[in-house]
Amino acid sequence: MTQNKIIDLRSDTVTKPTKAMRKAIANAEVGDDMYGEDPTVLELEEEIANLLGKEKALFLPTGSMANQIAIKAQTQPGDDIFVGQNAHNWMFESGATGFISSVQITVLPGDGRYDANAVRTHYKPDNVNFAPTTLISIENTHNVSGGVTWDRKEVQKVLEAADELDLSKHLDGARLWNASTYYNVPLDELTKGFDTVSVCLSKGLGAPVGSLLAGNEQVMKKAYRLRRILGGSMRQAGIMAAGGLYAIRNHREKIQDDHENAQLLALGLNKIDGFSVDIIKTQTNMVILDITDPNVSTQQLVAEAKKEGLLFLSLSDKRIRLVTHLDVSREDCIRALDILSKISNKALVYS
Ligand SMILES: Cc1ncc(COP(=O)(O)O)c(C=O)c1O
Structure with a gap:
């Protein structure tokens, strides 16, 4: 029988929910999440906020929406932002950054990972000639470069450079679970210093759907509104959140x-x-x-x-x-x- 099984190595997004996960989904307690009444969504948001060491987390349908909300919430039209080579939020989100946030993207040199020197070199001040740089984005692990992790010391230096230049800092952690397993450190060790962090439940963790964006109260208040603007506010979303909760409790190891x-x-x-x-x-x-x-x-x-x-x-x-x-x-x-x-x-x- 195994002989005929299709081996699908295209992506970690192709996983199907297990029987146990389906049971958790079927038994989920739900309510209207737009009224803040879905207990399963609230439980997931609290659990993820704690894991990531952030004040609040917001349940969203996709990682792309999480990234784009993070960018929109922390920039003004006409700003400049930094991403690494082949960053998902630059290359694979259908031009959403230009479409939604009207910002200019500077792709920093490197294999998707960049260093503090690049941040300082490419920084554009608020000067009549430039689009002022206001945000950096780091993707850890980096998808197109083959799931590579960032050097933790370099991340610290990049964050320090960003702080000196007063830039907001976003972490695209679609696969932060993998990075945390690789370094063998808790997730909140990898999120320190970032203003916003996105994580996906639908990749290595094997949930069918769902991502979260986390940050402090202030930025998440903006994110909450932006989710509505982008049509991402849902109703009995506990059906989906239950798959995510099951995944973070049972699939991380x-x-x-x-x-x-x-x-x-x-x-x-x-x-x-x-x-x-x-x-x-x-x-x-x-x-x-x-x-x-x-x-x-x-x-x-x-x-x-x-x-x-x-x-x-x-x-x-x-x-x-x-x-x-x-x-x-x-x-x-x-x-x-x-x-x-x-x-x-x-x-x-x-x-
Ligand atoms: C690094 C990274 N960020 C964000 C996303 C977007 O996730 P989604 O497909 O849920 O929009 C992906 C998807 O593969 C990804 O690899």
Whole structure:
């Protein structure tokens, strides 16, 4: 039976709720969240605020909305903001920052992570020639760079530079659970100094839906209004919050398995001729595979693997991404390695 199971390594967003999670969802106590009466949403918001060490947290449908509300709440139209290379809130939120906040984005140099020096160098003061810089955004872990974590000391230096320049600081922590597992430190150690933090329940934690934005009372008051403006205020949202509560209480310890499975994949793939993985950068649940063989393309690999029941994403002609998650076992990863090894040999022979 396992032989026919589809192994879906496209993203950690593809997980389906377990039976136990569905039961928690079915039994959720609900109320009208617009009236502040949904007990399950309130419980989730309080639990997340405590975990993140912030005064308040707000339940939202998506991580994109959380990021965009954070930017809108802390900027004025015409401002400049800093993000890292390929940041999700720059590249993959459909231009929302320009559309919603009318700010200019400066992408700081680096592999998605940047340093304090870049913050100081690219800072634009409030001068008639410039869009004044008012916000920095950090993505930890960084998605496109393969789930890499930021150096904790560098984050401190970046935050210090931002404070000197009086900039607001947002943390896109869609996968902060993974970062906390990697560093083996509590979440609130990673959120200190940030004004706003977004986290997703629908990625490594395996909930079907939901994200939260956390911060102090003042910024969250603005966020509350912005959620309504963007159409993100919900009613009996406890149905969704229950999946999130179940996830943070039962699935956090499983993230370590995802990291070990990613290591297994990375080490195995590195042994296949024509493939190369940067093991040092394989820190959490993502593996970035570079195809070094000139005769093999990602399109070929994706198509051939799909025939064998293995799914992953092509990032470019020579680069693919494989993501481990709750619905992928160690055995699945071993089978994925077998499939890729078989395909790569075939691709080499027939190309
Ligand atoms: C780093 C990061 N931030 C934000 C998001 C947005 O989450 P959502 O898909 O819930 O809008 C994602 C989604 O993959 C992400 O990888």
